[in-house]
Amino acid sequence: MTSSLFIDIGSSQVQKDGEDCFGDTVYAKKIPEEQRIIGILSDGLGSGVKANILSSMTTRMAMKFMEDNTELQRASQIMMDALPICQVRKISYATFSIVDSELEGKTRIFEMDNPRYIFIRNNRLFDIKGREFSSPKWKDRKILVSQINNLPEDRIIIMSDGVTQAGIGNKKYPLGWGRQGCIDFVLSTLEKDPYISSSALSEKIVAEALNKENGKKAGDDISCMCLYFRNPRKLLIVTGPPFNEDKDKEIAEMVASYDGKIAICGGTTANIIERELCLKCEIDKTSFDAKIPMASKMEGVDLVTEGILTLTDVYRMLKEGIDKNSNTASARLVRLLLGSDKIDFVVGTKINVAHQDPNLPMELEIRRNIVKKIFRLLQSRYLKEISVQYL
């Protein structure tokens, strides 16, 4: 488990100018039991509602077939038979790119008529020859299958032709931005920011493509999905004093030996770590806020905050979106959470009697409850890998 990769997956889309809905569909799904991630990008024939229906049908069908490991020829035949036939062009049509990745690093890519995927390793483009398949009934529809064994820091980018054909007909880009233009852009972006997240990278690609268009109006749906394979970024969150004081040392040792980022949430907890590890901890006055107690700085620890109030505010931000440009302790903790892939919670269950005072506001939750809410949200909405240990 520990040696397995983490896949950061992100996508971005712009719809064709003047249309009400996306003609492309992007859809990704994690299958935790199989340690597998499937990402699909489909471009429906035409644009608007019709294209939206074609591409969503293709995406959903493809996802089901991939999940069930249906044989490729059969799956593609059923998909093509099922799609409605376009009245104008007399064909049923939606292109697709499918990335099917296992966390040990085995990845298969299926493509039909989309621009070829971009695979980047060590900041260089790798062109991989795929094998061609076609079903007997639809001989001219070729599916390209490629297989990659992924290593950490690999990236795979799939896109619709809206990206490669951006700016087509312009004086500057008579044939469009092109796949090569996109590759050059990605490589130069990665040179500047090698650890950029998938969602940021796909947003940049789409924004750049839109830039090439006449009057910055998209002439076609522009969609892009990026996958970033990396060793998981780990974060340890220690919150609350342990029920038994003998465990203080255990918690401190966990903090001292952890191989990742560390956050401590709780005044008393921080005092315990400070005492056990003989570290110095100072209040960081740049994080002053009237609602959230200030953060502190401790050597070897990435963030020290107060407990319940900060965690309650973290939960609010995870639900409603992060406060931009905020420097409060809670905003810093949210950024730390969202920037991590694997988060280990260590929760001390000792109850602070002072918090049970009926004069205090209702919002003062019991630590265990608020932590439970936070990690459920991180799991379901943000697809983070979570472990929790109560002490």
Added chain:
Amino acid sequence: MDKIKVKICCGTSCFVMGASQIQVLEFEPPADIKDKIEIEESRCLNYCHNTAAKYNHGPFVEVNGELIEEANFEKVVNKIREIINGTIK
């Protein structure tokens, strides 16, 4: 004259009971005591853990080591002025 040490507890219960308003001392202190105090925030002074008291009486502030219970901005400022005036005499 040594500066007067003001230690404000910013633990959870003290904070919600009003310690955040006492923190104003740090950023906008009254002019007469501005140069005479030294503020220190503490993550938790541990007074609230004293369960013998019926309820806790936060927020807790220490002024030169002397504990003020149920502190608020005025109480703390008055205490500081008392000490300043006392030492002048």
